[in-house]
Amino acid sequence: MSKILLFNPKSADAKHRIPNSILSIAASIEGKHDWVIVDGNCEADPLRKIESYLDTGNFRYLGFTVMPGPQLRQAIPIAKSIKERYPHTKMIWGGYFPSTQSETVLYSHYVDFVINGPGDHAFPALIDALENDKPFEFIKNLIYQATDGKIIKTPKEDLMEQDTLPPLPYDKLNEFYPISRLLGKTYLGEKTMAYHSSIGCPFTCSFCAVVPIFEARWKAKSAQAVYNDIKYIKDKWGATAVEFHDNNFFVSEKRTVEFANLIKPEKMSWWGMARIDTMDKFKDSSLAAIRESGCKCIFFGAESGNDHILEQLDKGGTQTGEQILTFAERLKKFDIIPEYSFVLGTPAPTTEQVQAQIDFEIDFIKKVKAVNPNAEIVIYTYSPVPTEGSELYKQVLASGFKYPQVLEDWISPAWENFDMRKNPLTPWLTPDMIDKIRNFETVLNGAYPTVTDIRLNSLKRRLIKAVAGLRYRTSIYNYPYEIKLLHKVWRYRQPEIQGF
Ligand code: B12
Ligand code: SF4
Secondary structure, three states: OOEEEEEEOOOOOOOOOOOHHHHHHHHHHOOOOOEEEEEOOOOOOHHHHHHHHHOOOOEEEEEEEOOOOOHHHHHHHHHHHHHHHOOOOEEEEEOHHHHHOHHHHHHOOOOOEEEOOOOOOHHHHHHHHHHOOOOOOOOOOEEEEOOOOOEEEOOOOOOOOHHHOOOOOHHHHHHHOOHHHHOEEEOOEEEEEEEOOEEEOOOOOOOOOHHHHHOOOEEEOOHHHHHHHHHHHHHHHOOOEEEEOOOOOOOOHHHHHHHHHHHHHHOOEEEEEEOHHHHHOOOHHHHHHHHHOOEEEEEEEEEOOOHHHHHHOOOOOOOOHHHHHHHHHHHHHHOOEEEEEEEEOOOOOOHHHHHHHHHHHHHHHHHHHHHOOOOEEEEEEOOOOOOOOOHHHHHHHHOOOOOOOOHHHHHOHHHHHHHOOOOOOOOOOOHHHHHHHHHHHHHHHHHOOOOOOOOOOHHHHHHHHHHHHHHHHHOOOOOOHHHHHHHHHOOOOOHHHHOO
16 A cells, blocks of 8 residues: 655744644544655755655655645645656645645646645545546545546535544654644743634635635534643643634634633633624623633734725625724723734725725724724735635736746745735736835834734834834835834744744
8 A cells, every 4th residue: 555645835934833734634544544744844855855755665645735825935846846756656735725726736737636625535535546546536625637638626525524523643743743843932822732623614705715615614623622632732742822723713602602611721822813793793701701711812804994895805794894993992891902904905996096995994904003002903915816706806807917827937936925915916006005005014013013923022112113103103104114124133023924
């Protein structure tokens, strides 16, 4: 029986995490196939490491997990080089990037299969079919190129009941990479673990990559199952805090409160991502229970203070600019820091309107800071994702925007910036507009440095606040070189890029 190599390309320079995406694929084959894991975050030369396994002649299957951005920097050249040197291997990619850019990935000819969305069933089924020379065409969540060159997408599978999934093989991961080294120091705690407790999201925001993959579906592990896993890592490797990586952890008030009650005695801090309109419906007693259980800060996709844009973004119909402000104020009472992310630079019929929208958002962000100065602000520049059927995506295509058609182009500097949602190459944004967004962000990060940068001591905070404060108050954002210099010297970390 051939062995399987699972690869997690490097995603961040520091603070390496438990690689949940590739680990869940390992779980799907645990006990059925021999597997090894290579984590690009923990290897100085991952290609050599992979080759050392392949040179044994025992490996035929390679599974790569790939999200847009820096992971592509290792995934693309390594996949290409392996396929040239070991042409008999089968290369299978999964994760958000290949699921949304499957044609470009498969046309590279060094990736054989893409798993479209969850791989918990599809991956073992594909290995079984390939290993036993059986047809794979009936496996759900699969994308491949047929012999006539056509790209075939098989139907999507219903989401699995998450409590029925096999347990993550933490002990085996620990043999490859000590788990204690994957529990990083963050502002939440000395040893922060990453955990993923639910998949998908019930909403259909038109800018979000979760939508084309999960199509408004969401399934979660029970509070008890989540607690059991966390308790295991805490007892065995000393985790003190949890970062929930779910797209939308707080969908169910009942599950959230159950989890809060279970985790409270463990005295761990925790963090997760939520929607404002969902959580604004939570009872006061629930918000209090969440905070008392150790949740200090929650990330919310606020997106925009402009109700018209919220509609364009299909934010679900119930979130308004007014609610964003009142909710920021409400959370103050519970001592929960709202971490609001905004998406600036959405399309509009004229250049003046695009500019006016950006100016409106900048003023709105300042209003949020005025009602709750502790609110953390994250600014993204709108980068289109192919959400077929959404009005916003139709508008994007009509503007002439196109993704790279050749896989290697994704690692050109311009497209890397696109991935990081910093400079999106969209035709309706002028360089001046992008400068304005970035300069405002620099001034804002100077006037209100993020609490997540634990290296920034109080002296540095006071200094940068004094330097940036005047610009912030007078709305003069141009050429903020003095703040940029301090950010550079102190290596200010942006949570949206390096993790929260
Ligand atoms: C953790 C995380 C990170 C970490 C690093 C992750 C790591 N691997 O070490 C950090 C913080 C560094 C990060 C950064 C970024 N991220 Co990120 N990240 C996530 C997050 C929150 C969790 C990923 C995870 O562990 N999921 C848990 C597993 C179980 O789920 P999964 O990955 O979907 O895996 C399933 C399937 O996809 C599939 N699958 C996945 N891999 C594989 C591999 C094989 C072989 C197979 C068969 C199947 C398969 O099967 C799995 C089980 O069913 C996701 C959102 C999310 N909830 O998934 C965003 C997400 C993937 N990130 C995203 C983005 C855009 C980024 C950035 C590029 C940009 C940004 N500014 O946010 C940055 C920079 C990237 C970088 N530095 O590499 C987007 C991708 C959107 C898109 N357009 O495609 C997501 C979806 C967030 C979002 N909702 O926008 N990220
Ligand atoms: S609520 Fe968040 S995760 Fe869900 S579709 Fe909207 S942006 Fe995506």
